[in-house]
Amino acid sequence: MSDQKFKVTIDNITVEVAPGTTIVQAARLIGGDVVPPTMCYYSKLEGSGGKCRTCLVEVSKGSEKDPRPMPKLVASCRTTVMDGMEVKSITSDKVLDARKGVTEFLLLNHPLDCPVCDQAGECDLQNLSYEHGAASTRYDFKRRTFEKEDIGPYIQLHMTRCILCYRCVYTANQLTDKREHGVLDRGDHSAISTCIGKALDNEFIGNVIDVCPVGALTDKTFRFKNRVWFTKPVDAHRDCPTCSGRVRLWMRGDEVFRVTARKDEYGEVESLENGKTAWICNTCRFEKKETKDWVIEGPTKVNRHSVISQGHYVNAVNGQPKLINDVIGKDPKLLLDIHKISDVNRPEIDLSQIEGPAHSDDFLPNQSTGTMKQIGKLGE
Structure with a gap:
């Protein structure tokens, strides 16, 4: 049974996975x-998922044995696959409409303070709102707010930005010896807080910053010091007796502005070669802020669609990529003579002979002769 595989089709792409x-x-x-x-x-x-509903998908075929579709959209993070299951994600209008609605609900009480938020530029809620959000809000009421609360010397809590994803609670519960914070109260009064004003001072508690998808938990040592797209992420490591020691340094020049764990393409902390997660300790995160403390491995590979890639630090290291050798001999349109492939101008028309900037009226067909006005002008 260990070798058994299920075939599941997602948006017309089939993949084999384990039960x-x-x-x-x-x-x-x-x-x-x-x-x-x-x-x-x-x-x-462990235990995360099933709370935000942004991962809703449509199951158009339950399985090979029972091909009936599921009656409503399901949370993909909580629904296991069956052999022969067919799923619609971006190919379903129902799913796209549902994600738009969920995004609107998440933004109902979320403050629009991206210009002053340290999470801007690497915020999951920002990305979600750009991809699935509406252009304007329909909410006319006053947003929910919370009083500021001090939870320690290293972590800043902004409860008004929290979407109650519970990630930080699971992190503290599973990484630390004792959990000192959680979700208090119910309904719209629910809030992340500590019991009787305790501080979060556990050696691994800084990881709640890395798992927070919004700007609810941020690094006090990096607070208001720089924008993430102005810094250059660099992979580094050190021999740390407490944690993995594999980190990402966010630098500007020779100055290290902040230290975080390395993350994968889905914004999650990377796994080590032995399968364990590369969580980092507070010492590496908050106290080692000089390059001499680290062994620099090289620039981090950043997705070109990320706002962080706008720093262009890769060009300074590797130089501008030369694409001309890749496109020569493949009939690239950008290397052809525009006059030979365009229907706008005839080959005999030289744009350099036009007096002043060319205008669309210069190329309108002449109603009487059927020729273009510009040809007559050039003939004169």
Whole structure:
């Protein structure tokens, strides 16, 4: 039974997975736009998922044995695949409409303070709103707010930005010896807080910053010091007796502005070669802020669609990529004579002979002769 595989089709792409695999895990094996967005699910944390509903998908075929579709959209992070299951993610209008609605609900009470938020530029909620959000809000009421609370010297809590994903609670519960914070109260009064004003001072508690998908938990040592797209991420490591010691330094020049754990393409902390998660300790995160403390491995590979890639630090290291050798001999349109492939101008028309900037009226057909006005002008 260990070698048994289930075939699941997601957006017309079939992949084989082991029994017990969830739909979102199967989608990540495919990659690309097929992968549903997630705000609360975190594969490295047990029990996460099923709270934000941003990963809703449509199951158009339950399985090979029971091909009936599921009656409503399901959370892909909580639904396991069956052999022969067919799923629609970005190919379903119902799914896209549902994600738009969920995004609107998440933004109802979320403050629009991206210009002053340290999470801007690497915020999952920002990405979700750009991809699935509406252009304007229909909410006319006053947003929910919370009083500021001090939870320690290293972590800043902004409860007004929290979407109650529970990631930080699971992180503290599973990484630390004792959990000192959680979700208090119920309904719209629910809030992340500590019991009787205790501080979060555990050696691994800084990892709640890395797992937070919004700007609710941020690094006080990096607070208001720089924008993430102005810094250059660099992979580094050190021999740390407490944690993995594998980190990402966010530098500007020779100055290290902040230290975080390394993350994969889905914004989750990377796994080590032995399968364990590369969580980092507070010493590496908050106290080692000089390059002499680290062994620099090289620039981090950043997705070109990320706002962080706008720093162009890769060009300074590797130089501008030369694409001319790749396109020569493949009939590239950008290397052809525009006059020979365009229907706008005839080959005998030389744009350099036009006095002043060319205007669309210069190329309108002459109603009487059927020729273009510009040809007559050039003939004169």
